[in-house]
Amino acid sequence: xxxxxxxxxxxxxxxxxxxxxxxxxxxxxxxxxxxxxxxxxxxxxxxxxxxxxxxxxxxxxxxxxxxxxxxxxxxxxxxxxxxxxxxxxxxxxxxxxxxxxxxxxxxxxxxxxxxxxxxxxxxxxxxxxxxxxxxxxxxxxxxxxxxxxxxxxxxxxxxxxxxxxxxxxxxxxxxxxxxxxxxxxxxxxxxxxxxxxxxxxxxxxxxxxxxxxxxxxxxxxxxxxxxxxxxxxxxxxxxxxxxxxxxxxxxxxxxxxxxxxxxxxxxxxxxxxxxxxxxxxxxxxxxxxxxxxxxxxxxxxxxxxxxxxxxx
Amino acid sequence: xxxxxxxxxxxxxxxxxxxxxxxxxxxxxxxxxxxxxxxxxxxxxxxxxxxxxxxxxxxxxxxxxxxxxxxxxxxxxxxxxxxxxxxxxxxxxxxxxxxxxxxxxxxxxxxxxxxxxxxxxxxxxxxxxxxxxxxxxxxxxxxxxxxxxxxxxxxxxxxxxxxxxxxxxxxxxxxxxxxxxxxxxxxxxxxxxxxxxxxxxxxxxxxxxxxxxxxxxxxxxxxxxxxxxxxxxxxxxxxxxxxxxxxxxxxxxxxxxxxxxxxxxxxxxxxxxxxxxxxxxxxxxxxxxxxxxxxxxxxxxxxxxxxx
Numbered sequence: 001x002x003x004x005x006x007x008x009x010x011x012x013x014x015x016x017x018x019x020x021x022x023x024x025x026x027x028x029x030x031x032x033x034x035x036x037x038x039x040x041x042x043x044x045x046x047x048x049x050x051x052x053x054x055x056x057x058x059x060x061x062x063x064x065x066x067x068x069x070x071x072x073x074x075x076x077x078x079x080x081x082x083x084x085x086x087x088x089x090x091x092x093x094x095x096x097x098x099x100x101x102x103x104x105x106x107x108x109x110x111x112x113x114x115x116x117x118x119x120x121x122x123x124x125x126x127x128x129x130x131x132x133x134x135x136x137x138x139x140x141x142x143x144x145x146x147x148x149x150x151x152x153x154x155x156x157x158x159x160x161x162x163x164x165x166x167x168x169x170x171x172x173x174x175x176x177x178x179x180x181x182x183x184x185x186x187x188x189x190x191x192x193x194x195x196x197x198x199x200x201x202x203x204x205x206x207x208x209x210x211x212x213x214x215x216x217x218x219x220x221x222x223x224x225x226x227x228x229x230x231x232x233x234x235x236x237x238x239x240x241x242x243x244x245x246x247x248x249x250x251x252x253x254x255x256x257x258x259x260x261x262x263x264x265x266x267x268x269x270x271x272x273x274x275x276x277x278x279x280x281x282x283x284x285x286x287x288x289x290x291x292x293x294x295x296x297x298x299x300x301x302x303x304x305x306x307x308x309x310x311x312x
Numbered sequence: 313x314x315x316x317x318x319x320x321x322x323x324x325x326x327x328x329x330x331x332x333x334x335x336x337x338x339x340x341x342x343x344x345x346x347x348x349x350x351x352x353x354x355x356x357x358x359x360x361x362x363x364x365x366x367x368x369x370x371x372x373x374x375x376x377x378x379x380x381x382x383x384x385x386x387x388x389x390x391x392x393x394x395x396x397x398x399x400x401x402x403x404x405x406x407x408x409x410x411x412x413x414x415x416x417x418x419x420x421x422x423x424x425x426x427x428x429x430x431x432x433x434x435x436x437x438x439x440x441x442x443x444x445x446x447x448x449x450x451x452x453x454x455x456x457x458x459x460x461x462x463x464x465x466x467x468x469x470x471x472x473x474x475x476x477x478x479x480x481x482x483x484x485x486x487x488x489x490x491x492x493x494x495x496x497x498x499x500x501x502x503x504x505x506x507x508x509x510x511x512x513x514x515x516x517x518x519x520x521x522x523x524x525x526x527x528x529x530x531x532x533x534x535x536x537x538x539x540x541x542x543x544x545x546x547x548x549x550x551x552x553x554x555x556x557x558x559x560x561x562x563x564x565x566x567x568x569x570x571x572x573x574x575x576x577x578x579x580x581x582x583x584x585x586x587x588x589x590x591x592x593x594x595x596x597x598x599x600x601x602x603x604x605x606x607x608x609x610x611x612x613x614x615x616x617x618x619x620x
Binding site for chain 2 (some may be wrong): 001055061063105107108111112114115116118119120122123124127129130132133134135136137138243244248251255284285286287289290291292293294296297298300
């Protein structure tokens, strides 16, 4: 184990551990609002983490991450409708559905670079949005209530907000550890090489379309897991989950989190706590969030562009 | 399906395509010249519609309101350019996406704050409240024909500007090789500002013209923005001609798909199956078309040096 890998794993453990401590304290003092907030942070951090891997490790700025999350939620809804609430069935199938979608669209999307890549990820996510919104079996535009919360081996582990929070933090910790290992393995090195200089990477024998597609598909699958939990927390699934504003918000979390994978957890916490605070005072919290985003982008100066390579 | 109904939907598709073209034209030039991704372009469309609706309500005259609305949209566009886009232009795509996304949130929620989530009223101007008898069975609203005419005229003006003027030459050169143009002594920032302002007014005009046909609400720019993206990648980034033909293609396919696909499928797979997948398939049709075009021509239909 290299020192770099050890440090990244430790940072990841610290980020998830801090959330776990806050969750524990909140449960002890009976602060239900904070338990829900931690659950939300865990869920969104999971999706943001997957996107962070794409953006910081592969230089692929996707504006379609919400589609993967939403597809995961819709798979959960569809399975629950048919009486299948087992997480051990729902989680793999949700991941599989999002991976299939990412695999198919990735074949087209990954041939594009720069602005075209961003526009195409957005366009295909919008296709998924309109696709699910036009399915009468799942409530169309309005969406539909989840028939039953998911179970683990028949036990209703997600019945309470605390259960969802624990599940979210567990999945987040696992995904963070897995992606950190990948980052330091051959695939991670190949992706970064392709991000830094495509020609040189190709010349040194890296199959760029293969490694990028692998990353694109894997990150969609991870994001779909967060969709399963999101559906459970809301007891409801609607096309709004696939709305491209969600993808934008996930990207904001990634950038606020910085270049390290564990940063996505911090970014998600920052955005969701800010949302939570502002929405206490005004229903127009998006206005202030927007101003904040613009200010952050302007104030952070030029270092971001050097962080993420020229091909983003 | 009767031929009259088909013709009617075809015309609707063409008219929608013209609106798409007006939005996409400015966007594709800004991409082409500056490699700048502007998610907030849809905001110009929304602002054009809002300002026009407000000015028409104030002056009681559509033409006057339209001119005032477009002027307002131009000023707001310039303010945004001065405050933000001029800075973002030199940053990474990721920052451009975030910064312009922030603008969308601010404007969308700002409009909700000021005018509420309900749509603003804007009627078709009185001079256009009549219909044209195109065939013995087909009567078509004059306003939609006016939109088509305006779209074609503006497309020709744009073609003339890009292909025949010195400014257009610089734009074409800039989209091929920005650094060389800049090294030859052209102020690329100034060029960007001009192109940007022009695109902003075109989008605002599209919003104002489409205003009486759709509902003027804060999120109206979002959908048109993403459709404009589809138009641009299908047509080839930076190509105005590509944007024109792609916009017509997307507008017609989308409109005809929504109108006829379910009925057509019913003949193939039976009514119940068609009713459940038809609408979904129809709304995904243009994205499937986009994927097919890009699978064959990754650079879009009209990309490349000759595509301007």
